Amino acid sequence: MSAIHGANELPVSAPQERGDAARNRLLLLDAARMLIAERGADAVSMDDIAAAAGVGKGTLFRRFGSRAGLMMVLLDEDERAIQQAFLFGPAPLGPEAPPLQRLLAFGRERLRFVQTHRDLLLDANRDPDSRYSAPFAVMHTHIRVLLQAAGSTGDLDAQADALLALLDADYVSRQLLERGRSLDTLGDAWDSVARKLCGT
Amino acid sequence: MSAIHGANELPVSAPQERGDAARNRLLLLDAARMLIAERGADAVSMDDIAAAAGVGKGTLFRRFGSRAGLMMVLLDEDERAIQQAFLFGPAPLGPEAPPLQRLLAFGRERLRFVQTHRDLLLDANRDPDSRYSAPFAVMHTHIRVLLQAAGSTGDLDAQADALLALLDADYVSRQLLERGRSLDTLGDAWDSVARKLCGT
Numbered sequence: 001m002s003a004i005h006g007a008n009e010l011p012v013s014a015p016q017e018r019g020d021a022a023r024n025r026l027l028l029l030d031a032a033r034m035l036i037a038e039r040g041a042d043a044v045s046m047d048d049i050a051a052a053a054g055v056g057k058g059t060l061f062r063r064f065g066s067r068a069g070l071m072m073v074l075l076d077e078d079e080r081a082i083q084q085a086f087l088f089g090p091a092p093l094g095p096e097a098p099p100l101q102r103l104l105a106f107g108r109e110r111l112r113f114v115q116t117h118r119d120l121l122l123d124a125n126r127d128p129d130s131r132y133s134a135p136f137a138v139m140h141t142h143i144r145v146l147l148q149a150a151g152s153t154g155d156l157d158a159q160a161d162a163l164l165a166l167l168d169a170d171y172v173s174r175q176l177l178e179r180g181r182s183l184d185t186l187g188d189a190w191d192s193v194a195r196k197l198c199g200t
Numbered sequence: 201m202s203a204i205h206g207a208n209e210l211p212v213s214a215p216q217e218r219g220d221a222a223r224n225r226l227l228l229l230d231a232a233r234m235l236i237a238e239r240g241a242d243a244v245s246m247d248d249i250a251a252a253a254g255v256g257k258g259t260l261f262r263r264f265g266s267r268a269g270l271m272m273v274l275l276d277e278d279e280r281a282i283q284q285a286f287l288f289g290p291a292p293l294g295p296e297a298p299p300l301q302r303l304l305a306f307g308r309e310r311l312r313f314v315q316t317h318r319d320l321l322l323d324a325n326r327d328p329d330s331r332y333s334a335p336f337a338v339m340h341t342h343i344r345v346l347l348q349a350a351g352s353t354g355d356l357d358a359q360a361d362a363l364l365a366l367l368d369a370d371y372v373s374r375q376l377l378e379r380g381r382s383l384d385t386l387g388d389a390w391d392s393v394a395r396k397l398c399g400t
Contacts, residue, residue: 196397
């Protein structure tokens with residue numbers, strides 16, 4: 001996923017125009033988030049989003065290019081927020097907690113993230129390039145570092161890949177919808193495998 | 201993947217006709233296998249297969265419906281052969297070997313299978329129904345049973361899922377082609393995670 005530049009990094013334009021653009025961007029993203037949370041991504045059209053934000057549809061397309069473009073921005077912003085939380089946030093996700101506790105908290109937090117962003121992540125999974133994009137690499141490194149700090153030995157890359165597979169959107173979605181499992185039991189399962197790999 | 205009926209289960213027809221149909225089926229499958237092994241599935245056309253088998257293209261389509269149909273039959277037959285080997289074959293894959301040894305042998309055998317059938321398995325992965333079809337369920341159960349017999353405790357389903365992820369065609373393909381890893385190092389990685397889960 002490419003970096004999304006903030007409104008203040010746009011090319012030269014009058015201050016007022018930049019302010020409007022930034023405000024419209026936030027209005028549109030908030031409206032999209034709210035509608036998706038209410039109805040699921042599939043049931044939300046660009047018309048709905050423009051109307052809910054009180055912004056013209058032309059502005060919506062100028063700002064995000066396409067529906068897919070808007071969805072990528074939403075996912076990208078939330079991926080950044082979760083990264084911020086597990087790299088720099090408070091315990092138990094962040095660096096003040098002991099490594100095994102952080103690892104277990106990361107699994108449960110990511111499962112919640114996958115449930116919330118299921119539709120967008122499933123779309124992203126259809127394309128190997130976006131499936132294995134920057135967030136995937138950051139999560140792999142994070143898990144690998146925590147495994148090592150928690151005292152795991154052996155092939156830590158393979159262990160991180162195996163653990164990450166339990167947080168994959170297709171896998172989680174199938175467990176929730178077809179196997180009737182809950183987010184809590186999937187969290188317990190991640191917990192069990194992670195503890196096993198750390199030898200506790 | 202649906203069960204493929206042998207030629208002798210075809211509807212009523214003259215014995216000679218049945219014999220010809222069975223012979224043509226084998227000729228066509230052998231020719232397809234040989235050409236795919238030589239050139240990769242993408243470079244093999246239905247014309248090539250009919251010509252190599254010395255059989256008319258009409259017969260080829262009558263027998264398998266479509267190129268996709270033929271590919272499914274090839275994969276299905278090879279899936280059955282590998283299942284036969286790990287369920288009932290000789291050690292180290294089969295039941296005469298101790299469970300951990302069988303588990304380690306299974307990982308390496310499946311990695312070879314994935315490399316050989318990469319194109320067909322990657323195609324199958326694009327469709328969640330064929331991704332999680334019968335062979336996937338059989339492998340999951342096999343790994344789960346071996347983990348238990350080898351003394352693993354905890355959530356064995358999650359452990360089996362995590363191990364299976366390391367044998368997934370997309371994952372293996374990416375490790376081989378983009379990460380420059382070899383089948384041997386992937387086998388060592390599987391080995392390391394499997395041993396870890398069994399506590400050895």
